[in-house]
Amino acid sequence: xxxxxxxxxxxxxxxxxxxxxxxxxxxxxxxxxxxxxxxxxxxxxxxxxxxxxxxxxxxxxxxxxxxxxxxxxxxxxxxxxxxxxxxxxxxxxxxxxxxxxxxxxxxxxxxxxxxxxxxxxxxxxxxxxxxxxxxxxxxxxxxxxxxxxxxxxxxxxxxxxxxxxxxxxxxxxxxxxxxxxxxxxxxxxxxxxxxxxxxxxxxxxxxxxxxxxxxxxxxxxxxxxxxxxxxxxxxxxxxxxxxxxxxxxxxxxxxxxxxxxxxxxxxxxxxxxxxxxxxxxxxxxxxxxxxxxxxxxxxxxxxxxxxxxxxxxxxxxxxxxxxxxxxxxxxxxxxxxxxxxxxxxxxxxxxxxxxxxxxxxxxxxxxxxxxxxxxxxxxxxxxxxxxxxxxxxxxxxxxxxxxxxxxxxxxxxxxxxxxxxxxxxxxxxxxxxxxxxxxxxxxxxxxxxxxxxxxxxx
Ligand SMILES: [Zn+2]
Numbered sequence: 001x002x003x004x005x006x007x008x009x010x011x012x013x014x015x016x017x018x019x020x021x022x023x024x025x026x027x028x029x030x031x032x033x034x035x036x037x038x039x040x041x042x043x044x045x046x047x048x049x050x051x052x053x054x055x056x057x058x059x060x061x062x063x064x065x066x067x068x069x070x071x072x073x074x075x076x077x078x079x080x081x082x083x084x085x086x087x088x089x090x091x092x093x094x095x096x097x098x099x100x101x102x103x104x105x106x107x108x109x110x111x112x113x114x115x116x117x118x119x120x121x122x123x124x125x126x127x128x129x130x131x132x133x134x135x136x137x138x139x140x141x142x143x144x145x146x147x148x149x150x151x152x153x154x155x156x157x158x159x160x161x162x163x164x165x166x167x168x169x170x171x172x173x174x175x176x177x178x179x180x181x182x183x184x185x186x187x188x189x190x191x192x193x194x195x196x197x198x199x200x201x202x203x204x205x206x207x208x209x210x211x212x213x214x215x216x217x218x219x220x221x222x223x224x225x226x227x228x229x230x231x232x233x234x235x236x237x238x239x240x241x242x243x244x245x246x247x248x249x250x251x252x253x254x255x256x257x258x259x260x261x262x263x264x265x266x267x268x269x270x271x272x273x274x275x276x277x278x279x280x281x282x283x284x285x286x287x288x289x290x291x292x293x294x295x296x297x298x299x300x301x302x303x304x305x306x307x308x309x310x311x312x313x314x315x316x317x318x319x320x321x322x323x324x325x326x327x328x329x330x331x332x333x334x335x336x337x338x339x340x341x342x343x344x345x346x347x348x349x350x351x352x353x354x355x356x357x358x359x360x361x362x363x364x365x366x367x368x369x370x371x372x373x374x375x376x377x378x379x380x381x382x383x384x385x386x387x388x389x390x391x392x393x394x395x396x397x398x399x400x401x402x403x404x405x406x407x408x409x410x411x412x413x414x415x416x417x418x419x420x421x422x423x424x425x426x427x428x429x430x431x432x433x434x435x436x437x438x439x440x441x442x443x444x445x446x447x448x449x450x451x452x453x454x455x456x457x458x
Contacts, residue, residue, distance in 0.1 A: 092424060249304070384404040
């Protein structure tokens, strides 16, 4: 039994334009068997289904290569690492994965999560227990004392429930890769730099060149891709020289990095939505603002866009990702903002940005060769949109425009269900945002004693 989809206009992702008068046909296994003009389409046989999407823009399902399923829309690193049991985080991850799907994202990569959470969510969906996006799963980040995810002081260390796995030697890194591969990850995530800088301000790479070479060598030998967090120039350069498959951020890359990336064939996932949302949403009363982080992020964003435009001009492919899972990037809300940023700040045409968010980004996903483009033989993962994203990519952020989401042919509907973040995520023990000196209290116009707490004897 086949299903025929009549499309108002069809953007297959294989070319830069959308065509009118097109039909998709997919079989009972959810595989496309025909994509082309309705005139030349196979006739419907008895028992075939027909979907009339004549008023809609049909395109491949969107791909987000940077969504952390286990973070839970966290406000602090402690929320991510400490408070909720792993089992709860997995159930929560499944709930949030469905929010991504409802936003039109039929594939996500979860590049770095605690325990076996992402691969368990992936399996529960793959085995047909729940509806959800296709998940490409990593395990814990490999990190060092200089890397992201080793947040806490050395006398606390990196807890077992953390998103990081602190490796203290090359052998330990290799052993961790072997463990993760045995457990079934699709890719290995490395914190190749973090927050530590040299006195001159340059980000320090967390692993040296020999170490990252060994990590990439072993992961590739075991048939797994490698994705790294590399904000700084040094980590970006080491990653490229080591042949890392996907480099996140690369904000301070220079010509030497560009040459090395072109040589290795690495791809960049800028993930600009996260810093952009930090700048746009953080309010003056919030700790990130009070610590002066917003001005820093703003400067970094500008530098990043300048550098990434050069990388793009040099021909380096880019993948879309949002770093969803933080309080500024809640699941299902901002994934497609990255597409708009590609257009507005990196100089992509709308068509090029849509192709980045579909076929190009699918290139990193598990079984990616069967995803991302609508053509016979590939999976029938597609969305039907009210309006044309080729005219305005911003409409992809408007959930009311995402009318239908199909994954392997099946139309999925995710029930709208809210949740209370105080129960689900926010467990950190932050109690105050201000310091109540006598001067500050006077400045705020608070009169101590104004609240009468003890009833006076009459
Ligand atoms: Zn991330």
